[in-house]
Amino acid sequence: MGVLPPSLDPIVTGAEIIDKPPVTYEDVGGLEGQMRELREAVEDPLLKPDLYRKVGIEPPKGVLLVGPPGTGKTLLAKAVANRTQATFIRFVGSELVQKYIGEGARLVRELFQLAREKAPSIVFIDELDSVGAKRLEVATSGDREVQRTLMQLLAELDGFNPLGEVKIIGATNRPDILDEALLRPGRFDRIIEISMPGVESRMTIFKIHTRKMNVAADVEYAGLASKSDGATGADIHAICTEAGMFAIREDREVVSMADFERAVDKVLGDNPIRSADSSGAMYA
Numbered sequence: 319m320g321v322l323p324p325s326l327d328p329i330v331t332g333a334e335i336i337d338k339p340p341v342t343y344e345d346v347g348g349l350e351g352q353m354r355e356l357r358e359a360v361e362d363p364l365l366k367p368d369l370y371r372k373v374g375i376e377p378p379k380g381v382l383l384v385g386p387p388g389t390g391k392t393l394l395a396k397a398v399a400n401r402t403q404a405t406f407i408r409f410v411g412s413e414l415v416q417k418y419i420g421e422g423a424r425l426v427r428e429l430f431q432l433a434r435e436k437a438p439s440i441v442f443i444d445e446l447d448s449v450g451a452k453r454l455e456v457a458t459s460g461d462r463e464v465q466r467t468l469m470q471l472l473a474e475l476d477g478f479n480p481l482g483e484v485k486i487i488g489a490t491n492r493p494d495i496l497d498e499a500l501l502r503p504g505r506f507d508r509i510i511e512i513s514m515p516g517v518e519s520r521m522t523i524f525k526i527h528t529r530k531m532n533v534a535a536d537v538e539y540a541g542l543a544s545k546s547d548g549a550t551g552a553d554i555h556a557i558c559t560e561a562g563m564f565a566i567r568e569d570r571e572v573v574s575m576a577d578f579e580r581a582v583d584k585v586l587g588d589n590p591i592r593s594a595d596s597s598g599a600m601y602a
């Protein structure tokens with residue numbers, strides 16, 4: 319926290335906003351294309367603005383990562399943060415709404431001020447839908463507060479030059495509820511889709527999450543990948559943890575293929591929360 323200028327309000331300094339998360343590219347399975355696109359869109363304009371001027375095009379101001387829950391959007395942004403030379407300022411939309419009631423708009427203003435002071439910088443707004451949902455006609459006072467926060471965010475996005483030294487990354491799993499105003503040119507004008515992992519990516523993700531595990535020689539990653547069709551990266555992480563729990567329950571130090579297979583069934587098969595989640599029945 320010592321890096322923050324004293325001029326800023328404690329509400330900003332109290333939030334964990336400047337961070338270099340301990341996530342590296344090696345922690346992200348699949349998504350190579352998306353990773354390259356993200357770095358090109360945010361880092362190149364910061365590091366080589368003259369090239370853009372000479373070619374005569376404007377880089378995107380904001381990049382939006384869009385994809386289902388648990389597919390690695392937050393992870394990807396953190397991995398880019400870890401590698402970039404720029405200051406990385408991160409805030410989470412849902413926290414903005416829940417923790418800083420009545421202060422959202424001010425916090426957004428101060429975060430962007432901080433980004434300009436610390437430029438070159440990248441502002442990452444995670445769970446953008448929490449502050450960027452469509453504005454409704456009839457609104458409660460809580461909705462109105464969120465709308466004020468969104469208006470401030472739009473004003474900040476409009477207030478700087480695309481060739482300037484601040485770039486924005488947003489992430490959401492609900493692009494369908496985003497206010498269209500956010501997607502207009504000059505705001506989040508580049509969309510990067512993060513899709514469900516294919517079989518190759520699932521295998522890589524299994525390898526990532528078992529890196530620190532004591533895994534038996536019979537564990538066969540290709541088999542696990544093909545058995546876990548429809549699993550996200552987050553599901554695979556849960557499967558690996560469950561597999562380890564099965565071993566511990568039987569007092570074994572080594573996790574076997576059978577443990578992983580049971581874990582796949584447990585996480586993807588008969589988990590009531592998961593199946594209710596996809597059908598929506600439990601929350602109806």
Ligand SMILES: Nc1ncnc2c1ncn2[C@@H]1O[C@H](COP(=O)(O)OP(=O)(O)OP(=O)(O)O)[C@@H](O)[C@H]1O
Pocket residue numbers: 345346347348349385386387388389390391392393394490491523526550551552553555
């Ligand atoms: N591509 C991936 N490679 C490795 N691990 C992954 C991947 N995707 C997800 N995970 C695992 O799942 C966890 C959750 O992923 P993450 O938070 O990035 O999802 P998200 O896309 O941001 O989801 P949400 O939309 O719910 O915010 C990660 O911390 C990681 O352990």
Ligand SMILES: [Mg+2]
Pocket residue numbers: 391392393444445489
């Ligand atoms: Mg996320």
